[in-house]
Amino acid sequence: MATGKDPAGAPDFTPHRPIVVIGPMAVGKSVIGAELARVLRIEFIDSDHKIVAKHGPVPGIFAAKGEHHFRQLEARAIADVLDTPKAKPLVLSLGGGAVLDSGTQQLLARATVVFLSAGVDTVKERITRNTGRPLLSADPIATWERLAAVRGPVYARLADITLDVSKSNVPQLVERLIGLLAEESRKEN
Numbered sequence: 001m002a003t004g005k006d007p008a009g010a011p012d013f014t015p016h017r018p019i020v021v022i023g024p025m026a027v028g029k030s031v032i033g034a035e036l037a038r039v040l041r042i043e044f045i046d047s048d049h050k051i052v053a054k055h056g057p058v059p060g061i062f063a064a065k066g067e068h069h070f071r072q073l074e075a076r077a078i079a080d081v082l083d084t085p086k087a088k089p090l091v092l093s094l095g096g097g098a099v100l101d102s103g104t105q106q107l108l109a110r111a112t113v114v115f116l117s118a119g120v121d122t123v124k125e126r127i128t129r130n131t132g133r134p135l136l137s138a139d140p141i142a143t144w145e146r147l148a149a150v151r152g153p154v155y156a157r158l159a160d161i162t163l164d165v166s167k168s169n170v171p172q173l174v175e176r177l178i179g180l181l182a183e184e185s186r187k188e189n
């Protein structure tokens with residue numbers, strides 16, 4: 001495994017446990033998680049992608065079997081990654097609502113949890129395009145704000161690191177995140 005030494009000058013950082021990325025819809029969990037894993041040269045897993053690969057598109061699952069069934073698939077996909085005696089260092093990006101499951105909340109104690117935070121202005125354009133998020137099919141802006149407000153305290157409680165993702169591009173955010181992860185890892189040891 002390589003360390004997090006990036007051409008952009010990020011500090012050295014070698015993860016020793018999974019890094020889990022959480023936060024509201026469209027804040028960048030998938031793209032930032034994937035870029036972080038690429039720079040750290042560790043595996044990247046996205047819970048939504050895992051579900052889609054096995055069961056087809058998210059809107060189809062919601063339409064055919066309902067949100068509760070999707071939540072069960074999601075909790076299982078996450079447990080497959082984290083519920084092992086010694087989970088390896090990797091980056092796991094979650095869907096926006098995954099943290100509501102109590103089993104998932106417990107498993108996150110085995111990981112370094114990164115909460116990507118942003119206000120609605122940052123995600124407005126992203127969520128008003130049709131992007132396959134069934135919960136945002138009607139009135140996406142108001143619904144995003146409501147869900148973000150309800151889930152915000154849960155994200156904050158579970159987070160080891162909170163990163164404001166407004167006003168920066170993905171490489172800048174990954175560089176900053178590696179610095180924060182290095183600091184957090186010094187505290188853990």
Ligand SMILES: Nc1ncnc2c1ncn2[C@@H]1O[C@H](COP(=O)(O)OP(=O)(O)OP(=O)(O)O)[C@@H](O)[C@H]1O
Binds near residue numbers: 024094126169
């Ligand atoms: N910092 C950023 N600057 C510009 N565009 C971004 C940034 N972060 C993410 N994006 C873009 O926003 C969109 C949503 O990003 P992404 O799919 O990673 O969000 P997400 O948090 O994983 O959403 P979901 O909850 O649906 O899984 C993508 O088109 C992505 O390229």
Ligand SMILES: O=C(O)C1=C[C@@H](O)[C@@H](O)[C@H](O)C1
Binds near residue numbers: 133
């Ligand atoms: O925030 C949510 O509840 C969701 C977010 C997406 O990532 C998907 O997991 C799904 O559309 C539900």
Ligand SMILES: [Mg+2]
Binds near residue numbers: 093094095
């Ligand atoms: Mg995603």
